[in-house]
Amino acid sequence: MPIYEYRCGSCDRVSSFFTRSIAAALTPVCSHCQSGDMQRRMSTFAMGKTTQSVQEQYPASGAASPLDYYRDPRNIGRNVEESFQRHGVEMPPSVRDNIDAARQGSLPKELDI
Numbered sequence: 001m002p003i004y005e006y007r008c009g010s011c012d013r014v015s016s017f018f019t020r021s022i023a024a025a026l027t028p029v030c031s032h033c034q035s036g037d038m039q040r041r042m043s044t045f046a047m048g049k050t051t052q053s054v055q056e057q058y059p060a061s062g063a064a065s066p067l068d069y070y071r072d073p074r075n076i077g078r079n080v081e082e083s084f085q086r087h088g089v090e091m092p093p094s095v096r097d098n099i100d101a102a103r104q105g106s107l108p109k110e111l112d113i
């Protein structure tokens with residue numbers, strides 16, 4: 001099922017929308033502030049791409065720079081989560097807390113993201 005991501009022009013946060021058909025009428029409304037001022041943005045993770053391939057596909061240019069990447073809180077700590085998953089190791093609670101805290105907007109100083 002296609003996933004469309006829109007960035008809100010009012011609060012600058014990203015909302016994801018699922019739709020059964022590209023032809024289906026989609027009137028995006030910000031899920032954070034209910035603004036209708038939404039701009040379509042590339043949906044990369046919905047297609048199962050890795051962080052590396054995304055960065056290769058979008059070399060440091062404007063909106064798709066790594067800096068912008070981490071403005072989406074869902075991407076923070078993603079590498080860490082994937083590493084633990086890949087090795088089948090359970091994530092220590094301290095790491096979990098750090099990632100969760102980062103996603104709330106308080107970036108830890110020593111977390112390797």
Ligand SMILES: [Zn+2]
Binds near residue numbers: 008010013
């Ligand atoms: Zn908004």
